[in-house]
Every structure is written in C-alpha cells, then in structure tokens.
Amino acid sequence: MSKITKKQKKIQEMLEGFTQPATAVDAIAKLQEISKETSKFNETVECHFRLGIEVKHADQQIRSTTVLPAGLGKEVRVCVIAKGPKATEAKEAGADEAGAEEIIEKISGGWFEFDTLIATPDCMGMLGKLGRVLGPKGLMPNPKTGTVTMDVASAVKDAKAGKVEFRADKQGMVHCPVGKIQFSKEDLSKNFATLVDAILRAKPASSKGTYIKSLYIATTMGPGIKIDAKNVASEIKELL
Numbered sequence: 001m002s003k004i005t006k007k008q009k010k011i012q013e014m015l016e017g018f019t020q021p022a023t024a025v026d027a028i029a030k031l032q033e034i035s036k037e038t039s040k041f042n043e044t045v046e047c048h049f050r051l052g053i054e055v056k057h058a059d060q061q062i063r064s065t066t067v068l069p070a071g072l073g074k075e076v077r078v079c080v081i082a083k084g085p086k087a088t089e090a091k092e093a094g095a096d097e098a099g100a101e102e103i104i105e106k107i108s109g110g111w112f113e114f115d116t117l118i119a120t121p122d123c124m125g126m127l128g129k130l131g132r133v134l135g136p137k138g139l140m141p142n143p144k145t146g147t148v149t150m151d152v153a154s155a156v157k158d159a160k161a162g163k164v165e166f167r168a169d170k171q172g173m174v175h176c177p178v179g180k181i182q183f184s185k186e187d188l189s190k191n192f193a194t195l196v197d198a199i200l201r202a203k204p205a206s207s208k209g210t211y212i213k214s215l216y217i218a219t220t221m222g223p224g225i226k227i228d229a230k231n232v233a234s235e236i237k238e239l240l
Helices: 006-014 022-040 083-094 101-108 121-133 153-160 183-199 230-238
Strands: 044-051 063-067 080-081 097-099 116-119 163-168 172-178 214-218 223-225
Touching: 006 022, 022 230, 044 121, 044 183, 063 101, 063 183, 080 083, 080 101, 080 121, 080 153, 083 097, 083 153, 083 163, 101 121, 116 121, 116 153, 121 183, 153 163, 163 172, 163 183, 172 183, 183 214, 223 230
Parallel strands: 080 097, 080 116
Antiparallel strands: 044 172, 044 214, 063 163, 214 223
C-alpha cells in the first residue's frame, strides 16, 4: 500500500467536517482554501458530470458549447481558415492567424500553434486531408460547435471570450474546465452555473430518468468535491 504524502494528509485534514454533497458555492470556497495551502500554481477548476444518457443512441449524444462569462483565465490562440475578405474579417476580430492555402500548408508541416481552429464552409474541403491529424487533437472545425461558419468575426470573439466545448464520452461522462482557482468565488460560481445551465439545456428529449446522476468539482492537483446534483438546477438559478 502506497504511503500517504504530506500534501494528501493536509488535504484530508482540511476536508474533515466538510459536508458532502455540497453546494457549488461552498465547494468552490473550500477548493480555493485548499489550493491556497497546498498548491504553488494557479490550478484549473474542472467539472465532471455523469449523465443518465445512452450515448449508443444517436439521439442521446451530447455535444455543444457555451461562453463562460468570466472566461477561462488563459489566452486563447485562434486560427481561421478563410479566403479574401473573410480572412481579413477574422484578423480584424482578433484572430492570431488567418488565411487559406498557406495555413493549410503550415499545419501539414506540423504547425499547431493555436487552441481553436475556425473555418468557413467553402474551405472545409481543403481541411479534409488533415482530418486524421486534427481529429485526434480535437481541433477539427465542426458546425455543431460553431467553428464552421461564415460569421467568422463572432466565432473569433466567442473563442477569445472563453467559449468551451463539452461532449459526453462513451460512458456518458462530461469533463469541462470552468476557470482558474485564483478567480474570485463569484466569477467561478457564474462560470459553473453557465456550464451547468448549458448542459441542462442540452438534455436529449429521449433521455428518461435522472439526467445529472453525479457531479464533482475539482482542481488540477486537488481533491474532487461532490456537488448536490439533485438541487443544482435550483442553485444555479440564483447564480445566473
């Protein structure tokens, strides 16, 4: 049996007497308290959902996006595949890179200095050959996530503002960041509420029974705290 570390012991001590499942606000406050004592960097705060869906059914697959009001706490590098006026529009909106054939050539050569890739519909044909490279990295533009669009200016601004994608895996789990632990408690709470609201809105009509079966909020190197999933819908109404 592995020996417990000093950090793990400290975390256990700080969680003693803390009631779980907890409200999101209380959980965020406790994670901030723990991180301040046990971490030397600005950890990412993540949410982990177990949903009551059957992902093997096409009508119960969940994939969507939402813009977090307080952002993600990091600079998002945006690249746009577009021609002529649309490439110019993208650059004016704040895109880090914009172009067509020349960008495709750079990516083909192993360049991936971007976090989000946006493309206009007329350029998707050129990106087809890069599907095997972009797909596994989660960078392939997709209409469902708003990254295949003619409104490149809005797409760029949303990405820069803190747009996140959430998607259920084969086990019906959704993992998504909601900011940095050094955000204010209010900003993290609003980001959390925005994500939960988006996931609730994405509930498939054919899904029966309990939708959010369990929900945890955690930091990169910290503990996971269980959230009261039964009452989370009513809690976020007060936070939004």
